[in-house]
Amino acid sequence: MRQRRVWGRYREYYAFWVRGIATGLARRMLLWILSISAVAALMATSIQLFFDYRRDLSDLEQGMRYIEQNQLPGLADAAWNFNVAGLRVQLDGIGRSPWVAGATVRYGPSQSAELTTGEIRLDERGIHDFVLQRNGVVVGKIYIAPNLQTLYGRTLDRIAIVLATQGVKSLVISICILLVTAWMVTRHLTQMAGFAKSFEPGRQFKPFVLRRNPKTPRDELAVLADALNDAYQRLYTAHEFEARHNEILSEEVAQRTAELSDAHRKLARLAVTDRLTGLVNRLGLEETFARELGAAHAGGRALSVIIADIDMFKAVNDTWGHQAGDAVLQEFAAILIREARGNDVVGRWGGEEFLILCPQTGLEGACLLAERMRASVAAHAFPVIGSKTSTFGVASFRSGDSENSLLKRADDALYRAKAVGRNSVGQEAADSDPA
Numbered sequence: 461m462r463q464r465r466v467w468g469r470y471r472e473y474y475a476f477w478v479r480g481i482a483t484g485l486a487r488r489m490l491l492w493i494l495s496i497s498a499v500a501a502l503m504a505t506s507i508q509l510f511f512d513y514r515r516d517l518s519d520l521e522q523g524m525r526y527i528e529q530n531q532l533p534g535l536a537d538a539a540w541n542f543n544v545a546g547l548r549v550q551l552d553g554i555g556r557s558p559w560v561a562g563a564t565v566r567y568g569p570s571q572s573a574e575l576t577t578g579e580i581r582l583d584e585r586g587i588h589d590f591v592l593q594r595n596g597v598v599v600g601k602i603y604i605a606p607n608l609q610t611l612y613g614r615t616l617d618r619i620a621i622v623l624a625t626q627g628v629k630s631l632v633i634s635i636c637i638l639l640v641t642a643w644m645v646t647r648h649l650t651q652m653a654g655f656a657k658s659f660e661p662g663r664q665f666k667p668f669v670l671r672r673n674p675k676t677p678r679d680e681l682a683v684l685a686d687a688l689n690d691a692y693q694r695l696y697t698a699h700e701f702e703a704r705h706n707e708i709l710s711e712e713v714a715q716r717t718a719e720l721s722d723a724h725r726k727l728a729r730l731a732v733t734d735r736l737t738g739l740v741n742r743l744g745l746e747e748t749f750a751r752e753l754g755a756a757h758a759g760g761r762a763l764s765v766i767i768a769d770i771d772m773f774k775a776v777n778d779t780w781g782h783q784a785g786d787a788v789l790q791e792f793a794a795i796l797i798r799e800a801r802g803n804d805v806v807g808r809w810g811g812e813e814f815l816i817l818c819p820q821t822g823l824e825g826a827c828l829l830a831e832r833m834r835a836s837v838a839a840h841a842f843p844v845i846g847s848k849t850s851t852f853g854v855a856s857f858r859s860g861d862s863e864n865s866l867l868k869r870a871d872d873a874l875y876r877a878k879a880v881g882r883n884s885v886g887q888e889a890a891d892s893d894p895a
């Protein structure tokens with residue numbers, strides 16, 4: 461744990477010292493500071509050197525004046541006396557002055573004799589010449605070459621020293637400024653950028669905290685951090701709001717979808733339901749009939765149909781009215797449902813006629829069921845009208861049967877049962893044609 465913390469700290473410092481300084485803002489700052497301080501140093505140095513050079517020139521002039529006042533009289537004496545040894549001594553004395561590079565003295569009749577010390581070329585520029593006089597008589601002439609090398613050398617030395625010291629100073633100051641800026645500013649900017657990049661929808665908002673002494677007075681960085689946190693807080697809130705909104709929307713959509721499918725189911729049920737009796741209507745019966753017939757064809761599965769018809773129903777309407785007739789139809793349907801088995805499908809085929817589909821049921825089983833229904837109806841006491849009978853026609857699936865052929869055989873059986881006195885169960889003829 462401790463090791464990981466130390467490693468994390470090391471990485472942070474590495475990022476700060478190496479990447480932070482070598483790249484980006486810090487590097488550009490270094491270049492700018494160095495360039496500006498170099499220009500400033502050059503300007504200051506030039507001004508200083510200009511004045512130093514002027515001072516050196518003035519020193520040189522003073523040196524020449526000193527020679528003129530203090531050394532030339534002795535030289536004039538020696539020239540007056542033709543004292544060549546004395547001239548040499550005097551001339552060498554002048555030549556040793558730091559301001560003198562060389563000197564030539566001409567003396568004697570028509571100044572034909574000449575002595576030289578140091579290095580001098582009389583055609584050089586800047587040669588100082590003085591006339592040597594003794595008692596108002598010209599006894600010679602001296603040419604002095606000023607030691608400009610010394611002058612220039614000193615100036616160059618000064619330039620080198622000033623440039624070197626200014627350069628080192630600028631570099632040290634720049635690096636200090638850079639380090640301080642990197643530590644106090646760019647480090648935090650980099651962390652802020654990392655924070656800004658870390659936005660992830662759905663994550664909990666954690667505010668950005670400046671990694672520095674919490675007692676640091678509030679400055680621009682603190683303002684920036686607050687602004688960043690503020691913006692992020694709003695971003696997270698907006699995202700949360702959007703997520704919540706989407707959730708509500710999804711819930712609403714799910715609810716609406718459920719309601720819709722419920723309505724759809726109800727509608728589908730209503731489409732196949734007879735409103736009066738609540739049984740499956742003709743449409744529903746046809747769908748189930750087609751399905752069961754398909755299964756019977758495919759798997760050779762047994763299927764029987766029963767047609768149930770209330771006897772003399774017209775008389776009910778005629779005697780007790782249509783409403784009483786409706787009530788009888790409802791009671792009759794309830795009896796059929798009660799007597800039917802789990803697999804049987806009881807529906808109203810139309811008017812006072814009902815159809816019972818009996819999957820996996822042979823002719824015998826269907827006849828027994830029809831008989832049970834018939835007996836139940838006959839035994840029932842209908843309100844208003846009292847007792848009522850019904851007649852049933854039964855047929856079973858045969859190979860090659862269609863819906864119509866099977867129904868027709870059941871209908872024929874019903875017709876025959878009606879013909880022989882009603883209140884009975886008619887069974888399809890064994891030899892009847894399936895088509």
Ligand SMILES: Nc1nc2c(ncn2[C@@H]2O[C@H](COP(=O)(O)OP(=O)(O)OP(=O)(O)O)[C@@H](O)[C@H]2O)c(=O)[nH]1
Pocket residue numbers: 736769770771772773774775777781782783784785786789810811812878
């Ligand atoms: N109240 C009522 N009567 C209906 C409804 N649908 C059909 N009917 C009547 O049912 C009667 C059917 O009469 P018929 O076809 O002559 O048959 P029936 O009187 O039962 O005679 P058989 O079938 O020969 O015993 C008609 O009077 C129809 O008006 C209904 O929904 N409600």
